[in-house]
Amino acid sequence: MKIIQKLLTTLLVIVFILIITTIGGYIYVRTTYGIDLLRTAGQLNNLTKEVDENTLCRNSFGENDFVSMKEEINKKFENLIVYEENKEYNGYSINPSAIVGKKLNSPISLTEKQVGALAQTAFYKQTGGKLKINEKDILVNIMQIDFLNISENGSADFNIIAKLNLNPFKEDMEKFPYKYLKKYIPEYLYASSTVHVEKKEEGFNYELTHKSLTINNLSIEDTIDLLTTLDKVLKIGTLESINMLIGTTIVNALIGNKDNPGFAYLLKAANATTFNFGTINEKDWFVTVSYTHLT
Numbered sequence: 001m002k003i004i005q006k007l008l009t010t011l012l013v014i015v016f017i018l019i020i021t022t023i024g025g026y027i028y029v030r031t032t033y034g035i036d037l038l039r040t041a042g043q044l045n046n047l048t049k050e051v052d053e054n055t056l057c058r059n060s061f062g063e064n065d066f067v068s069m070k071e072e073i074n075k076k077f078e079n080l081i082v083y084e085e086n087k088e089y090n091g092y093s094i095n096p097s098a099i100v101g102k103k104l105n106s107p108i109s110l111t112e113k114q115v116g117a118l119a120q121t122a123f124y125k126q127t128g129g130k131l132k133i134n135e136k137d138i139l140v141n142i143m144q145i146d147f148l149n150i151s152e153n154g155s156a157d158f159n160i161i162a163k164l165n166l167n168p169f170k171e172d173m174e175k176f177p178y179k180y181l182k183k184y185i186p187e188y189l190y191a192s193s194t195v196h197v198e199k200k201e202e203g204f205n206y207e208l209t210h211k212s213l214t215i216n217n218l219s220i221e222d223t224i225d226l227l228t229t230l231d232k233v234l235k236i237g238t239l240e241s242i243n244m245l246i247g248t249t250i251v252n253a254l255i256g257n258k259d260n261p262g263f264a265y266l267l268k269a270a271n272a273t274t275f276n277f278g279t280i281n282e283k284d285w286f287v288t289v290s291y292t293h294l295t
Helices: 004-033 035-048 063-074 112-127 220-234 239-255 263-270
Strands: 082-083 090-094 108-111 131-134 136-150 156-165 186-199 205-215 273-282 285-289
Touching: 035 239, 063 082, 063 108, 063 112, 090 112, 108 112, 108 239, 112 136, 112 285, 131 239, 136 239, 136 285, 156 239, 186 239, 186 273, 205 220, 205 239, 239 263, 263 273
Parallel strands: none
Antiparallel strands: 082 090, 108 285, 131 136, 136 156, 156 186, 186 205, 273 285
């Protein structure tokens, strides 16, 4: 009987020590690193759940949209969009020399899906399909683009769903306490980034402002909290800085300006004067506008 009591006492002591150690470790990490392991573990658990791309991206673009985008643009400028197997992004690239000496005599109008294909092509041409975050090159695929809250002056909220490869960050998560979080960090992160594109009165001038960012299936509140934690762990930046990085890079690749020439701005040399987001026959469109009368 005394042996059993001794064993029970020893077992209780061990359990007590483990509880104290766990609580102590939790308090230490929270105090030292500002990370709530319990809350973060719950968020990361949700983050690691498989994402159904078809559910997340209900307006995603595909190969047919690359084909139709190429056909629509090349109606105005032959060979401006080029397809060469195994080159650039899935064979598609932009050929600026195609507009030399030519003029745009009517608008180019593209659907959201065609814009998605064009933005991916332009983004890949400019960056190789990568975003630089904390000096790491992160591979990015654009999954979907939506225009929201289109205004009369041609401005709109510009939503991008992008798939980011996090492996370059995971490779650095070997030290305490980050190694305990590593297994919860997924290989891919799906970011739904929304920026507002405010069109100015003249030409291709526009201003971008932060609207929102969510990742995978997390709520806005959990996204904010988790990205704050991941910034401490991975040094990826704040929610707003990540959102503006994604939004600015993609919008500049699509539209562009003097400092960051994008596809639409490229057409300025061929008589294009501005861009607009608009709704025609209950469909949202992106349009590059040219002078009605050529000189």
